[in-house]
Amino acid sequence: VCSSDLLDPVLAIRTAGRSEPLFCLHPVSGLSWSYAGLLRHIGPDRPVYGLQSPGLRLGARMAATLEEAARECAANIRAIAPSGPYHLLGWSFGGVLAHAVACLLQEDGEEVALLAMLDSYPAEAFGDFLPDEDPDTILHDVLDLIGHRVPDGADVRDAGSFLSVARAQGGLFGGMDEREVEALRMVVANNRRLLRQFVPGRFRGDLLFFTAGLGRPDGWPTARAWRSHLTGEIEDHSIPSTHDNLADPDALASIGPLVAARLLKRTSAHRKTEESRS
Numbered sequence: 001v002c003s004s005d006l007l008d009p010v011l012a013i014r015t016a017g018r019s020e021p022l023f024c025l026h027p028v029s030g031l032s033w034s035y036a037g038l039l040r041h042i043g044p045d046r047p048v049y050g051l052q053s054p055g056l057r058l059g060a061r062m063a064a065t066l067e068e069a070a071r072e073c074a075a076n077i078r079a080i081a082p083s084g085p086y087h088l089l090g091w092s093f094g095g096v097l098a099h100a101v102a103c104l105l106q107e108d109g110e111e112v113a114l115l116a117m118l119d120s121y122p123a124e125a126f127g128d129f130l131p132d133e134d135p136d137t138i139l140h141d142v143l144d145l146i147g148h149r150v151p152d153g154a155d156v157r158d159a160g161s162f163l164s165v166a167r168a169q170g171g172l173f174g175g176m177d178e179r180e181v182e183a184l185r186m187v188v189a190n191n192r193r194l195l196r197q198f199v200p201g202r203f204r205g206d207l208l209f210f211t212a213g214l215g216r217p218d219g220w221p222t223a224r225a226w227r228s229h230l231t232g233e234i235e236d237h238s239i240p241s242t243h244d245n246l247a248d249p250d251a252l253a254s255i256g257p258l259v260a261a262r263l264l265k266r267t268s269a270h271r272k273t274e275e276s277r278s
Helices: 033-038 066-080 093-107 135-145 159-169 178-197 223-229 249-277
Strands: 010-014 022-025 048-051 086-091 112-118 207-212 234-239
Touching: 010 033, 010 066, 022 033, 022 066, 022 093, 033 048, 033 086, 033 249, 048 066, 066 093, 066 178, 086 093, 093 112, 093 178, 112 249, 135 159, 135 178, 159 178, 207 223, 207 249, 223 234, 234 249
Parallel strands: 022 048, 022 086, 086 112, 112 207, 207 234
Antiparallel strands: 010 048
16 A cells, blocks of 8 residues: 555655745646656755655545646645745646645745746646547556556456556556555546636736647647736747656656756845845
8 A cells, every 4th residue: 555645745855945836736647756757957955856646545525626736735835835926737637736835835925935836737728639538548647657668458447457457567556556546546536527617817927838849739729828817928849748747757857957047037136125125
């Protein structure tokens, strides 16, 4: 069975450091384990936390709306860092969630110094590209997303078949039990529903964006989909990776240093402002 810490709403990826934390919002799986790959690129003086879906814990209720999920994340963030500036990053579903959290923090009068997204788009940007989801493929999709190769002809529809593939190939997911896998399936289904129903607000600030440059269908959304949901500039970097592989080491080797440089720039600017006030 997975350690309860690995399924908690806040995943402490690194707690050491005196700089303002980087908060990473979970993708559609509800899990933030993949953000651990950022540690080798983010300076050792900066804590890194992953925000995860509360629904991963057995018996826990899931958010009814994406705004509710964002409020839960914002509360967990403020329990760690009661005041800003805040630094937020999200991949796919997590980018939409990070944007929603950023808007909520600003409504509370807090500063959001960094909003970064890894190939994330609001549902409205997809149009006809957002097909109806097949509930029978959810666990197969999760295995693909976390880098497990599903054998040809394998029918991954239930927790037992999911664990058979995961355990054969090693890794943390093989340590889950069937009840935890079922909770994971329900979280993915719920997060897909939340995304479809959500219309983002307007964030006052800039966006650091990373586009998955490989495997993009013609007409797929671009970072410009956020133009009406931001007041600032969009800095877009194309990464030689597919969407599902953006948390792989090769992709993070391009993404991580750019995020680290922006964090240092924002933190340095904030410190100079504070020093001038004192």
